[in-house]
Amino acid sequence: MGESNNTIKRTKYLNPYLGGVLLGLVLLAANFVSGRGLGASGAIKSGVVTVVTAVNPASVENSGFVKEYRESHTGNPMKTWLVFEMLGVLVGGFISGIFAGRLKLKVEHSPKITSNKRLTLALGGGVLFGFGSQLGRGCTSGSALSGMAVLSLGGFITMMAIFGTAFAFAYFFRKNWI
């Protein structure tokens, strides 16, 4: 028992309700400063649009996806709010990792599966999440969390669809986590 208490102590995280209040204050600051919420998938979209446009300049004319992006965004897609915010996320996470002593290269997975299986599922999950975030106009941050804070109907619907689906399929993926 003593040893397991030590283990818990070493990996101690912030109290979740305090973490939630701080997260809410960060989101409030984003809305107060910039009139918009937090986000993540939008920065990935900026990256994809930049690469596609560089590789194939004609895509500005013949890709509906790039065209749609360019119509709603002017200027360099990498010089946008979400790209700078996500660079900050990398820095902020890294700083917290230093303080907590959690910096470590590793594949995290249940002892019931191999690293390779974990990585294959992570890749597949990423593809699905990336695709879904475009269809849903934002991910858990941009659509669900930020949408809920401004009482957006779509934000609440997307939040329920994300968590409801994951919960419904949890049984089939239980070996990967427990």
Next chain:
Amino acid sequence: MGPLSVNELISENTNLFLAFVIGTAFGFVLESSGFSSSRKLAGVFYGYDMVVLKVFFTGAITAMLGLLFFSLFGWVDLDLVYVNPTYLTSAIVGGIIMGLGFIMGGYCPGTSFCGASIGKIDAMVFIIGLFLGVSLFGAGYDWWEKMYLAKFLGSPKISESLGLSDGVFALLLILVALGMFWAAEWAEKKFPREEY
């Protein structure tokens, strides 16, 4: 007064710099709360670790209340704050696909960057997947454009849709969240496990 950048009280470059500062705080809070661990995140779907539910709903409620009070005090003009538009079909279908990605990959886009920042290789692979998924959506855009644009409802607030004032809806949401927090504490006692 607020939002500062929309009211042109700060320049575009200051806005981008503050985006970086806000992102740094975002990443720091996510990592400190344990959102860099996929097994901790996935716990919410099995009851052994409800940190996602607690942090997520406390965060949403704090920001929502903050905005309502800021608006009441005249500190922020809510008409200038971006409200996500509602395209009913894609909100649901996109959410379902994201939910599958979540239980399969263990991360969402924001948390995967957070995990990658402290060296989680599974998070880095998840991010590669994100780029592939967004590219796939872009490559086949013409095929799903109709679904992407279907059932556009404008940018309604959920309070309006339910016929409630913002304040009453906020109060109901807080009561629902308190009920969920109570259930979350119960679940963690029922399905105990070591800390990841």
